[in-house]
Amino acid sequence: MPSHLEARPANRLALPTILVLVAVAGWGLLFVSQRSAAEFEEHLRAQVSSLHQRQMELLNERAQRDTAVGTLEKLRSEVAALQQEQEGLIKARDQIQADLTRLRAEQDAAGAHSHRSQTAGEEAEHASIVTAQRALTKLGYGPLALDGIVGPGTRQAIEDFQHDRGLRVTSELDPATLRQLTASNKTATLE
Secondary structure, three states: OOHHHHHHHHHHHHHHHHHHHHHHHHHHHHHHHHHHHHHHHHHHHHHHHHHHHHHHHHHHHHHHHHHHHHHHHHHHHHHHHHHHHHHHHHHHHHHHHHHHHHHHHHHHHHHHHHHHHHHHHHHHHHHHHHHHHHHHHHOOOOOOOOOOOOOHHHHHHHHHHHHHHOOOOOOOOOHHHHHHHHHHHHHHHHO
């Protein structure tokens, strides 16, 4: 047999074998590519899901930040209002302290005047009692000490004088009794 004939049947067998091998390799590549595509698609879905979840987290963080910024602005506004109120209160306190200082000075001045008036009033009352004691003694209602004190003896003399003159008996040096004593003392002095 010629040698070129022997090579032919081997070539004939080689072509279908190569075709089968190419077909198997193609099917294998197709299978691998489909499997890789499925795995890739699954991987992409996982990444998309992860990105979506991260997007939601970022949106929540943004909403929280916006709320915090709004709260911060509100607090700043309240702080400004409180500062204005504090300034008003400080001014009011200062005004009240100034008024209080002025009132204390006026009160001290009035107290000094009142003390002088009280002292003058006490002196006038003391003088009235001494005058009444002198008049009662001149009119015969006992020897009374001219001390300006309404003691038991002076009180009894006043009571007797009021009874004898038809005055209301109070045992006190009331205005009516003082008028009568003053008038009687002038009359007794003239005699």
